Amino acid sequence: MKEKVIPYKMLLEVISNSYELVWRIVPEHEMQVLKMGLKNLEKCLIDYIQKAEEGLPIIGYHFACPAEFLHCFDCVPICIEGTSYLLAALLPNGSEKYYDLITHWGHPYHTCSSQKGVMGMVLDDLFKFDVITTPTAPCDNTYASYPFFKYKDIPLVITDMPFIREEKSYEFYAEQIKIGLSEIGKIIGQEPDFDKIKKSLEIENQSLKLEFELFELKKATPCPLESMINPMSAAAAVFMAGRPEKLDFYENMLALAKKRYKKKESPIEERIRSIWPYMTIFFDLALCEWLDREIKMSVLLDIFSYNLYDPVDTSSEDKMFNDMARKSMNFPMIKQSIDFYDDFIPEFINTTKEFKADCGIFTSHIGCKQFGSIPQLLREALRDELGIPLLIIDIDVGDKRFASIKTVKDKIRMFANTLL
Ligand code: SF4
Incomplete structure (x- = not known):
């Protein structure tokens, strides 16, 4: 029972060491986003590991079914995609060993590394999931990768997510979420407690308010926060979902951004x-520091920080589930990857204009084939509408062996030289 979440223990060790190191070595006023992010991640991991050791069921989930939904159970929710990438970010060779394990098992090498990481860990018996849940969205990788878990005799609960976002789709998907939670409950022997979801969703709503304020402050020139806010926000969305640590993280980020904004200061x-x-690049978090310090390029937003959804109305169970469906279907990356690009391009052009960006950088991730046609169209649209360039980098954002960090830096440096 004690060894059900070994990768979480690996993560905790590396996070605790990194946290101690940055606190001891880095001057107090520097890398504040990273420090605050690591502090709160550490707290969440300690709690989840303790719960796993107490024998609570381990529920794996796709990021479109956010952890706060699973808070209706006494459980340890583990995001398949988030865990692969946090390990990719923090371990010296990331999740590579696990990508290779699952590739040698027979899974196609060109599928999404966000899923391959945890698949390899399961193959290596490092995670012992009691159940895993996923929607039928947003990409081929999701459909094609999750059935693997059945091979390891892990029950798989699948919710049917519609492709079209309109009222009747939200109603349908709300029902699907309920059915899914009830199936999970039967497997782990617990009744879903919707009051507990409500509490978590209310924390998420408070956090969302702070995120919106932060979003506005990032429009300031210079940007008051370091580029590290982007990967740390992605980590917060996954590991701190529905928890007070998320509020603590964003309250601190907002206070820091306001203080700097008033003094017109920027790191x-x-x-x-x-x-x-x-996406930003997960296999080398230090890239954010390099961009800030060497290229003097701020990363204002990435997919996980510019696409915020609406708060969830918790005043009645029906409204709550309807809004949960709305949230899931409009979650960053779900919304973009499930849909045609007609909405994505004008929305992105507007955001770029609002943020007074000088350029775009598109990481064309090998897994995201459904998104492969967009970069060139977006590049043309940004050039025609705003006269700004877009750099396209072919990459696997979770595996440095596809395009190394040196290749990435060389491309960005050359691109930056053309802008100055
Ligand atoms: S949308 Fe792209 S990055 Fe996201 S899970 Fe699918 S393939 Fe991976």
Whole structure:
């Protein structure tokens, strides 16, 4: 029973060491986003590991079914995609060993590393899931990767997520979420407690308010927060979902941003404002520092921080589930990857204009084939509408062996030189 979440123990060790190191070595006023992020991640992991050791069921979930929904159970929710990438970010060779394990088992190498990481860990018996849940969205990788878990005799609960976002789809998906939670409950022997979801959702709503304020403050020139806010926000969305640590993180981020904004201070001597329509690079978090310090390029937003959804109305069970469906279907990356690009391009152009960005950088991730046609169209649209360039980097954002960090830096440096 004690060894059901070994990768979480690996993560905790590396987070605790990194946290101690940055607190001891880095001057107090520097890397504040990273320090605050690591502190809260550490707290969440300690709690989840303790719960796993107490024998609570381990529920794996796709990021479109956010952890706060699973708070209706006494459980340890583990995000398949988030865990693969947090390990990719923090371990010296990331999740590579696990990508290779699952590739050698026979899973196609070109599928999404966000899922391959945990699949390899399961193959290596490092996670012992009691059940895993996923929607039928947003990408081929999701459909094609999750059935693997059945091979390891892990029950799989699948919710049917519609592709079209309209009222009747939200009603349908709300029902699907309920059915899914009830199936999970039967498997783990617990009744879903919707009052507990309500509490978690209310924390999420409070956090969302802070995130919206932060979103506005990041429009300031210079940007008051370091680029590290982007990967740390992605980590907060997954590991701190529905928990007080998320509020603590965003309260501190907001206080810091306000203080700097009032004094017109920034941790970056900002010469270039960049905006990343898709993901930042997870296999080397230090890239954010390099961009800030060497290229003097701020990363204002990435896919996990510019696409915020609406708060969930918790005043009645029906409204709550309807809004939970709305949230899931409009979650960052779900919304973009499930849909055609007609909405994505104009929305992104507007965001770029609002944030007064000088350029875009698009990480064209090998897993996201459904998104592969967009970068060139977006590049043309940004050039025609706003006259700003878009750098496209072919990459696996979770595996440095596809495009190394040196290749990435060389491309960005050359691109930045053309802007100055
Ligand atoms: S949308 Fe892209 S990055 Fe997200 S899970 Fe699917 S393939 Fe991976």
